[in-house]
Amino acid sequence: MVRFPPGTKIGLTTSVPIEIIFAAGCIPVDLNNVFICAEQPEQYVIAAEEAGYPNNVCGWIKGMYGVCLSRPDIHAVVSVVRGDCSNAVALMETLNYLGREVIPFAYPYDRDRISLEREMHKFMDIFQTSPDQVRAVQQRLNRIRRKLEQLDELTWQTTCVTGKENHEFMVNSSDFRGNPDLFEAELDAFLEERRHSRDHDRAATGLTRLGYIGVPPIITDLYDILAQRQCAVVFNEVQRQFSMPSARDDLVEQYLNFTYPYDIFGRIADIRQAIQTRHIQGIIHYVQSFCFRQIEDIIVRQELDVPVLTLEGERPARMDARTRIRLETFIEMLKSR
Numbered sequence: 001m002v003r004f005p006p007g008t009k010i011g012l013t014t015s016v017p018i019e020i021i022f023a024a025g026c027i028p029v030d031l032n033n034v035f036i037c038a039e040q041p042e043q044y045v046i047a048a049e050e051a052g053y054p055n056n057v058c059g060w061i062k063g064m065y066g067v068c069l070s071r072p073d074i075h076a077v078v079s080v081v082r083g084d085c086s087n088a089v090a091l092m093e094t095l096n097y098l099g100r101e102v103i104p105f106a107y108p109y110d111r112d113r114i115s116l117e118r119e120m121h122k123f124m125d126i127f128q129t130s131p132d133q134v135r136a137v138q139q140r141l142n143r144i145r146r147k148l149e150q151l152d153e154l155t156w157q158t159t160c161v162t163g164k165e166n167h168e169f170m171v172n173s174s175d176f177r178g179n180p181d182l183f184e185a186e187l188d189a190f191l192e193e194r195r196h197s198r199d200h201d202r203a204a205t206g207l208t209r210l211g212y213i214g215v216p217p218i219i220t221d222l223y224d225i226l227a228q229r230q231c232a233v234v235f236n237e238v239q240r241q242f243s244m245p246s247a248r249d250d251l252v253e254q255y256l257n258f259t260y261p262y263d264i265f266g267r268i269a270d271i272r273q274a275i276q277t278r279h280i281q282g283i284i285h286y287v288q289s290f291c292f293r294q295i296e297d298i299i300v301r302q303e304l305d306v307p308v309l310t311l312e313g314e315r316p317a318r319m320d321a322r323t324r325i326r327l328e329t330f331i332e333m334l335k336s337r
């Protein structure tokens with residue numbers, strides 16, 4: 001019996017090998033994107049709190065739980081039980097308790113190839129798909145991933161793609177919005193328009209070049225504020241990782257090179273390289289309230305040789321006044337250097 005018939009919607013809590021889900025004819029739905037792209041994302045957080053989620057739990061976890069409550073069409077949820085966070089494990093347990101089917105997926109902490117390969121085979125067995133079917137999807141998605149690389153190049157080489165536009169495409173590449181064909185058509189149209197735009201020399205107009213690192217922001221107007229202050233975000237670290245910039249013919253290799261689920265040091269190497277090649281003047285390190293990744297800020301500050309501003313957000317909302325003042329002071333400092 002087919003466990004997940006074609007068309008079944010599969011919720012994701014972070015990036016997993018979607019090639020396998022698509023190969024089974026199922027539709028991946030990144031719960032983070034549904035949450036933050038909603039007109040009123042706060043409603044999902046409130047729904048989770050009304051169901052009993054504590055105040056001092058990460059807003060993304062509550063948002064994803066709230067989304068699942070309101071979306072019975074999402075039949076099952078893949079939960080990354082190693083390589084994301086322990087909150088994701090408890091999220092899986094509460095969803096399971098609600099009667100939602102959950103599928104665990106574990107990234108090996110030590111980046112061990114054999115362990116990841118085994119995990120992928122288990123994932124293929126769950127979705128009843130074959131390596132050949134997965135390979136065909138992988139080749140299809142790699143074509144889109146290469147176009148995302150071009151979009152990224154336009155972002156830092158010409159800045160005719162804004163940091164916000166870059167963020168939106170990259171963050172949605174975690175599930176290609178469930179429809180790679182539509183995603184690609186939209187990406188093609190966007191690239192075509194930007195390549196012919198007359199904005200290619202904006203890089204020369206004195207924009208302050210920033211890198212954004214950390215999980216995607218829950219602060220809804222961060223990119224707009226940065227653009228208003230003449231800043232160009234030329235690097236979106238984790239969002240870019242979702243697009244699998246080192247996509248390969250070898251799927252296991254691709255997910256071994258994905259820096260997000262492993263230790264901070266792989267991420268640091270990626271960020272340091274971007275600072276150099278993209279001529280980044282300052283880094284915004286976004287940290288989520290109640291997230292263990294906040295502790296990694298200690299290492300980030302020691303290891304990067306450009307100024308770092310750490311910003312914290314809790315619930316989906318516009319930037320508060322205090323954070324805005326800290327951000328503006330940071331930008332002024334960079335501009336005066």
Ligand code: SF4
Pocket residue numbers: 058059060061084085086087088215288290291292293
């Ligand atoms: S922001 Fe941190 S605590 Fe929240 S889901 Fe992501 S890793 Fe977990």
